Each structure stands twice: as structure tokens, then as C-alpha cells.
Amino acid sequence: MTSSRVYQTAGIIIKRHKFGEADRLLTLFTSDCGKVRAIAKGAMRPGSKLGGHVELLTHSQMMLARGRNLDIITQAQAIDNFLPIRDSLELMSCGFYLSELVDTFTEENVADRELFDLFLNTLLELAEAKDGERILRYFELRLLSHLGYRPQLQKCANCGKLLLPEVNYFSPAQGGALCRNCGYPDMGARTISINALKVLRFWLRCDFATASRVKLSTELTGEIKGLMRENIRYILEKQLKSIEWMDTLANGNLTLEAPPS
Amino acid sequence: MNPDFFTTARPISRLIEEFNKLPGVGLKTAQRLTYHLLQATPEKSRDLAEAIIALKQNLHLCSVCLNITDSDPCGICSDATRDRTKVCVVEEPIDIIPLERTRKFRGLYHVLHGVISPSDGIKPEDLRIRDLLVRLGSAAVTEVILATNPNVEGEATSMYIQRLISPLGIRVTRLARGLPFGGDLEYADDVTLSRALEGRQEMY
Numbered sequence: 017m018t019s020s021r022v023y024q025t026a027g028i029i030i031k032r033h034k035f036g037e038a039d040r041l042l043t044l045f046t047s048d049c050g051k052v053r054a055i056a057k058g059a060m061r062p063g064s065k066l067g068g069h070v071e072l073l074t075h076s077q078m079m080l081a082r083g084r085n086l087d088i089i090t091q092a093q094a095i096d097n098f099l100p101i102r103d104s105l106e107l108m109s110c111g112f113y114l115s116e117l118v119d120t121f122t123e124e125n126v127a128d129r130e131l132f133d134l135f136l137n138t139l140l141e142l143a144e145a146k147d148g149e150r151i152l153r154y155f156e157l158r159l160l161s162h163l164g165y166r167p168q169l170q171k172c173a174n175c176g177k178l179l180l181p182e183v184n185y186f187s188p189a190q191g192g193a194l195c196r197n198c199g200y201p202d203m204g205a206r207t208i209s210i211n212a213l214k215v216l217r218f219w220l221r222c223d224f225a226t227a228s229r230v231k232l233s234t235e236l237t238g239e240i241k242g243l244m245r246e247n248i249r250y251i252l253e254k255q256l257k258s259i260e261w262m263d264t265l266a267n268g269n270l271t272l273e274a275p276p277s
Numbered sequence: 278m279n280p281d282f283f284t285t286a287r288p289i290s291r292l293i294e295e296f297n298k299l300p301g302v303g304l305k306t307a308q309r310l311t312y313h314l315l316q317a318t319p320e321k322s323r324d325l326a327e328a329i330i331a332l333k334q335n336l337h338l339c340s341v342c343l344n345i346t347d348s349d350p351c352g353i354c355s356d357a358t359r360d361r362t363k364v365c366v367v368e369e370p371i372d373i374i375p376l377e378r379t380r381k382f383r384g385l386y387h388v389l390h391g392v393i394s395p396s397d398g399i400k401p402e403d404l405r406i407r408d409l410l411v412r413l414g415s416a417a418v419t420e421v422i423l424a425t426n427p428n429v430e431g432e433a434t435s436m437y438i439q440r441l442i443s444p445l446g447i448r449v450t451r452l453a454r455g456l457p458f459g460g461d462l463e464y465a466d467d468v469t470l471s472r473a474l475e476g477r478q479e480m481y
Contacts, residue, residue, distance in 0.1 A: 031396060062457035072429045097468045105436040108429065112395040137280025194335060258395035 022081045025049055026095065028135060029074050030115035034060070042070055042089070044078070045118055045135060050126040054080055054087040064259060069094045073101065073111045075136060098143045109265050110148035112258040114155065120252055121163060134158055141224055148267075149237060154227050156244045157219050165251055168192025169217050174202075181210050186243055188250030206246070212239045289315070341412070343388040343405050345370045353377075353385060360384045362419040366409065368392050368426060376424065384422075387412065392425060393434045396398065401437060409438070413445060420448045427454045 027046035035041040040059040044052045059066040069076050069092035079091040101107040118135055122128065138155045142148055160166060171178055172195035173187065185199020186192070186208040193213060199205045215236065219227050232240075249255055289311055296307035314322050338344070339351035346352065353359060353373075363384030367373060370388050389404045413421070419441055425431035426432075439449045455473035456465060465473075 063460040065461075067464075067466040068469045070464075071468070074466075094466045096466075097466065099468060099471065102429065102432060102468065105433060105440070108433055109395060112429075117395050226360070257398035260398075260400060261393070261395035 020089050022079060022090065023049075024077070024079050026075065026077050027052070028132075028139070029070055029072050029076070030119050031068070032072055038064075040070065041086070043119060045122065045132060046078075046127075047129060047132045047271075048127060051119070051122045051124045052080070052087060052130050052188075053124065054089050055083070056089045056092070066166075068097075071097075072089070073098060073115060073139065075139070082248075096140070096143075097244065098139055100143045101139070107142055107145070107148055109262040110142055110152055111139070113152065113256065113262050114142075116256050116258045117156070117159065117248075120256065121159060131159070131162055134162065137224065141228075149241065150228060150232065151224075153237075153240055153244055154219055154224060156248060157216060160247070160251070161220060165191075165247075166220070167216070167247065169213055169220070172198050174198035179213070183207050183209055184213065186247075188247045204250075206243070208243060209239060211236055212243065215240060222262050338388075342386045343390065343408060344373060344386060358383070363422065364409075364412070364418050364420070365422040365424050367424050368431065368434075372424065382422075384420075387438060387472060389434070390427075392430045393437060394430045394431075404434070406441070410441060413442065413447060418447060419448060423449065423451045427452075 025046040025048045027044035029042050030045050030051075031043035033041045035055060038058050038060040040056045042054050042056055044054060046052055051235050056066045056070045058064045059070050061067075066089060068074070069077075070089065074094050075096040075098070076092045076094045078089055078093075080087040088090045098111070101111050110221055117254050122131070134155065138151060141151050145151055157167075167186075169179075172184075173190040173192035174194050177195055179193055179195055182196065184196060184207070185194040185202065185205040187199065187205035189203050190198075190202065193208060193222070194202060194205055199207075200247070215230060215232065218230065230270050245259070288464075292311045292436040293304070293307045293312070296302050296310050298303055302310070314325070335347045336345050337349065339346045339349055339354055341350045341354040344351050344353065348355070349383075360383045363382075364387050365376065365382060365384055366387045366389060367376070368388075368389055368391065373386050373388070375383055376386075385407075387409050389406065389409075391399055391404045393399060393401055393404065409421075412418075423436075425435045425437060435451055439451075442449050453472075453476050454469065455476055456462070456469060
């Protein structure tokens with residue numbers, strides 16, 4: 017981190033709250049300083065210079081002034097607004113989820129360029145996608161792997177034997193897959209099909225373009241989704257808030273049906 | 278706690294503390310207000326006290342539009358000259374004030390009392406969306422104007438409501454999103470500018 021009074025960085029806005037009458041308290045994930053909290057003065061007034069440049073999920077180039085507690089954003093210029101994400105209710109729900117993931121998994125003021133690039137690329141992919149599911153799964157796996165929660169997928173996480181090509185078990189508490197012998201008595205473990213195991217192994221060592229070429233059946237997509245979700249919940253010890261909204265939309269059953277007229 | 282707590286009389290420091298809790302009122306302003314009231318006539322301070330108490334006592338939500346009101350239905354909903362076929366959906370009661378100030382809208386309102394915010398865990402069920410649907414089912418409404426704020430939560434809420442209403446065959450419109458009056462192109466963001474371009478209009 018630089019020590020001068022003002023500094024420049026590019027960042028993505030991952031959270032924002034009202035602050036005072038017209039100010040916003042933002043949480044940024046920046047390329048150079050990691051997660052930073054900053055004030056955008058007057059951002060809620062119409063005609064504000066900052067306004068749309070500091071909206072949630074905007075990639076912006078910003079100038080910040082160091083404050084005693086919180087930094088203050090003095091200038092902002094949006095680099096990418098991810099317009100297609102904003103125009104779709106489904107993609108935006110994925111965007112909410114991604115930003116909540118990044119926010120909960122990171123600490124303030126710890127620079128992490130690799131994670132920033134992964135996050136930015138994921139948003140760029142999401143803006144081009146019709147369906148966000150696969151992008152989310154790939155991001156989750158990469159995020160966990162990058163932060164040191166990479167699941168063990170080659171050997172049994174308990175006894176260390178190579179996993180056989182059959183239905184195995186997966187235990188978030190043990191940090192990966194378990195063979196049939198070790199998995200059966202583990203109450204927190206669930207079964208994992210050999211195909212799911214193969215997809216996850218493959219995703220861990222390829223880039224997104226290659227990852228997206230994998231054809232997945234509906235069941236396999238569902239299995240991997242459930243698996244990753246359980247794993248993340250175990251690590252965070254809580255359910256992320258935006259999941260419920262994402263599910264409401266994904267299931268297509270809008271909970272507020274029009275009353276019979 | 279007020280640093281002058283031990284040197285000022287208890288009623289004074291209590292009022293200073295209460296004023297201090299209000300938005301935009303710092304300690305100095307709170308002290309000035311308190312000492313001003315100390316000088317005022319007993320009637321003046323009683324008027325103020327009564328106004329504060331009455332604020333909470335006589336107010337409730339309008340049974341039609343869910344605006345905060347002291348009569349039911351509220352002034353707008355009971356006004357016979359207003360257009361009952363148009364309903365403007367807003368996030369908060371306070372949003373009605375600027376819309377009314379324009380004098381361009383003569384229809385009725387519907388207050389959601391919030392906005393869908395997945396990151397804060399606020400779901401559609403927490404808002405008064407169901408009341409809107411019930412209302413649309415029973416009244417002869419031909420147009421719903423979505424006037425939520427032009428930010429991600431407001432957009433998400435509008436898109437969600439649009440999806441619920443469109444099967445009912447009612448026209449759904451959204452407030453135009455573009456450049457603010459007195460603004461500056463130089464500082465406009467891409468979202469605003471592209472919406473402004475999309476929604477450009479013929480000049481007469």
C-alpha cells in the first residue's frame with residue numbers, strides 16, 4: 017500500500033450502504049489494496065459526479081483520500097458497468113451472490129491481485145452469459161482453492177487411498193472426498209458421483225474458456241451446486257443472504273402469485 | 278454520552294441527548310436547540326412536545342395505498358378528482374412528496390415500504406407487494422408506473438414486480454432513467470448515458 021495522502025486504484029463496488037443524508041459507505045474490492053471501505057460523499061444526490069460510477073458491481077477507476085477511519089472517494093470513473101448483468105434479474109442475482117462471497121471471504125486491506133482478476137473475469141463472463149450457474153460454480157471452486165480451502169479430490173481425505181472410479185463420499189468437515197469405507201460412517205458426508213468428481217478435478221486445472229466447454233446434465237449441475245453450497249456453508253458457518261433470492265428466481269416459482277380474481 | 282453531563286442540570290442534558298440522536302444534529306446544534314427552548318415561552322415548548330407526541334399517536338397506514346396518513350383512506354386516495362386507473366409504485370412514503378411536487382401525476386400511489394435487497398436479506402415477502410397485487414386484482418387499474426430508485430435494488434424490485442404484473446394484462450411502465458437536470462455530460466456514467474440514448478425523444 018502507498019503511504020501518500022491520496023492514492024489511485026481500480027476497484028469493484030461489492031457493498032454499499034446509506035451514510036448520513038446523501039453519502040454512501042462503500043466496500044470496494046480493489047486491485048492494489050484488497051478490500052477497502054470508503055465514503056462517497058453526496059453520491060445519492062441527483063447530478064452527483066460520483067453517482068453511477070460508484071453503484072454496486074461497477075468496475076471503476078478511483079482516486080481516494082486517506083481519512084482517519086474511512087477513506088474518501090474524490091473521483092471515480094466507471095470502466096465497466098456490466099450492463100447486461102443489470103438488465104437481467106437472474107444475472108443480477110448472481111452478481112449479488114458473487115459480491116457477497118467476495119465480501120465474506122476477504123479481510124480488509126489485504127491486497128490480492130489474483131482474486132481481483134478472478135472476480136473481474138467472472139463478472140465479464142457473467143455479462144456475456146445467458147445462465148450464470150456454471151460461472152458461479154467455477155468461481156466458487158477457484159475462490160476456495162485460492163484461499164486455501166481447495167477440496168481434496170484425488171485421494172480419500174481420511175485414509176489417503178486413491179479414490180476408485182465409483183460413487184464416493186464428500187465431507188466438508190474432512191475437506192474433500194472420502195472413499196467408500198471412510199465415507200459411510202461419516203454422518204456429515206454425502207455421496208459424490210464419479211462424474212461430479214471428474215468435473216471438479218478438471219475445473220481446478222483449466223481456465224474458464226475450457227471449463228465452459230464441459231457439457232453438464234441437469235442432475236450433475238444440481239449435484240455440484242448442492243455440494244459446493246454445503247461446502248461453503250461449512251467453511252463460513254453461515255448461509256449467505258443472497259442465496260435465498262437467487263433460489264426464488266432460479267426455481268421460477270415466484271412466491272407472490274397473483275390472487276385469484 | 279454528553280461530556281457536560283455532570284455539570285448541567287439533568288433535564289437540560291437529557292434534552293440535549295435526545296436532540297443529538299436526530300439525523301444531522303450534532304452536539305453543538307443540540308445544545309443550541311435546548312438552550313433556545315429554555316428561553317421560549319411555555320406555550321411554544323408545549324406545542325412542540327404535543328406535535329411530537331401526536332406524530333406517533335394518530336398516524337397509521339392508508340388501507341389503499343399504504344402511505345402514512347391520519348385519515349383512512351388518505352388524502353390522495355379519497356380525492357375524487359384523481360385518476361384511479363393509474364397507480365405509481367414507490368419505495369417509501371417520502372418518495373411521494375417529490376412526485377406530488379411535479380403536479381404531473383394525478384393518479385394514485387402504492388408504497389412498498391422498502392426494496393428487495395438480497396445482500397441485506399430483504400425478500401419480496403418483506404415488502405407490500407402482495408397488497409399491490411390484491412389491489413390490482415380488485416380495482417380497474419390500466420397502468421402501473423414503477424417509480425423505484427434507479428439503483429440496483431430499485432431495478433431488481435421493478436423487474437420483479439413487472440414479472441408478477443405482466444400476466445394480469447396491465448400496462449407496466451418505468452420512470453425514465455437519464456440525465457438529471459443541471460447535470461453534466463462529462464460526469465455521466467455509462468449506464469445513465471446509454472439509458473438516456475435509448476430513451477431519447479423527438480424535439481417539438
